[in-house]
């Protein structure tokens with residue numbers, strides 16, 4: 209009996225001892241790493257957990273403080289996990305140009321219950337295969353077909369804003385823009401009308417909750433285990449949201465299946481690859497067609513890809529549009545120049561997409577406010593950066609936000625200046641100094657789609673409104689979730705023209 213009582217205590221003691229040994233060993237490794245790279249002050253065993261602990265705004269400020277005090281590269285220790293934070297172009301280049309470091313960091317694992325092994329979180333041969341399959345879905349000929357739809361949605365955005373805009377009351381535009389970009393990705397890549405799928409509002413709320421939970425968990429090691437997190441009230445809420453997200457995408461897939469006949473568009477080829485007979489297929493049609501040829505592509509695989517592209521395809525572009533409107537709302541002269549360029553352009557969507565100054569403005573906005581502010585890789589085989597060697601096991605975290613504000617490549621980096629992207633102005637700039645869409649093998653598959661959408665949306669707003677931002681850049685509190693947000697939202701005083 210006494211033994212029975214003692215056993216759980218003994219097991220718990222052993223587990224604690226094992227945990228402490230792991231942490232102690234990790235501290236020794238970390239001391240070795242610190243001979244190569246600096247690290248901000250940290251607590252024994254737990255490392256920087258206590259420095260980051262707080263909300264997202266605190267996390268962001270801590271990251272900025274580390275950049276200001278540590279230089280361009282510094283080490284972080286979260287319990288027994290070690291990461292090298294890179295904010296310099298040479299370091300980022302070393303990671304992005306490597307074909308060995310393409311597996312995403314452990315933070316992405318929090319997304320697995322939602323996105324599974326969709327393209328964003330996939331790795332190895334499966335990723336290669338999927339990327340090859342999906343790349344043609346964003347071929348420029350497909351994008352040509354999307355152009356009129358995107359232009360139509362940009363007019364929809366203007367109509368929606370007209371209903372709620374008043375030059376005297378500030379309006380947070382984030383939700384309005386996000387609804388439009390969700391609608392565009394549904395209609396273009398998925399071939400489905402958002403309204404026919406209902407639940408759009410629930411989908412938004414769920415994406416926000418799940419997005420915020422990733423950062424929440426990152427800062428709280430006791431939530432890292434999925435099972436343990438799932439037992440907490442917050443974890444249960446996140447699971448509920450993920451079910452909502454899956455319900456929505458399953459509905460999108462059902463809807464599309466019911467309205468198309470993929471068989472007619474495909475023919476088997478000797479290599480087993482899907483060849484498209486009549487025309488190139490958009491994203492979801494291509495997946496459904498591929499499923500007929502490749503029995504290893506399961507319904508869950510398709511849902512994972514749809515979840516990935518629905519999320520990546522609408523949140524990032526929505527914030528990019530909002531941040532561009534924010535920047536223009538703080539620079540009336542630049543806003544007016546964009547408006548004049550847009551008003552002088554031809555009527556076709558291609559005319560807008562080709563506008564040079566609009567492109568400079570969008571690029572500069574993506575520099576100062578990169579929607580994806582941070583990306584991470586697993587360092588499985590060791591990495592040389594110049595004369596330094598980063599041993600395997602140390603994660604490689606690239607902070608795009610800081611990289612884009614490096615004065616070595618962007619003098620007076622806080623200043624919004626579209627001239628930085630005027631022809632010839634990038635001469636001498638490091639090729640990896642500016643990577644809003646990442647770079648190398650795992651760059652953004654939707655880059656061209658995103659740029660088209662961004663330009664068309666900003667141009668439509670510039671044609672219909674003049675606006676100023678409620679907050680100055682100095683007043684903004686950055687709030688990193690899965691995308692870069694502001695805790696105040698993006699509030700604009702919009703005056704119809």
Ligand code: HEM
Nearest residue numbers: 327328520521524525528580583645646650652653654658
């Ligand atoms: C302004 C808008 C966008 C920005 C700033 C952006 C940025 C990025 C970045 C930085 C990555 C690399 C992520 C990482 O390494 O973890 C990425 C990957 C990805 N993006 Fe985008 N993106 C945008 C729009 C889009 C759109 C419109 C789509 C889909 C239509 C899309 C789909 C993806 C996918 C699927 C990946 C993963 C690619 C892979 O790992 O092979 N993105 N994006």
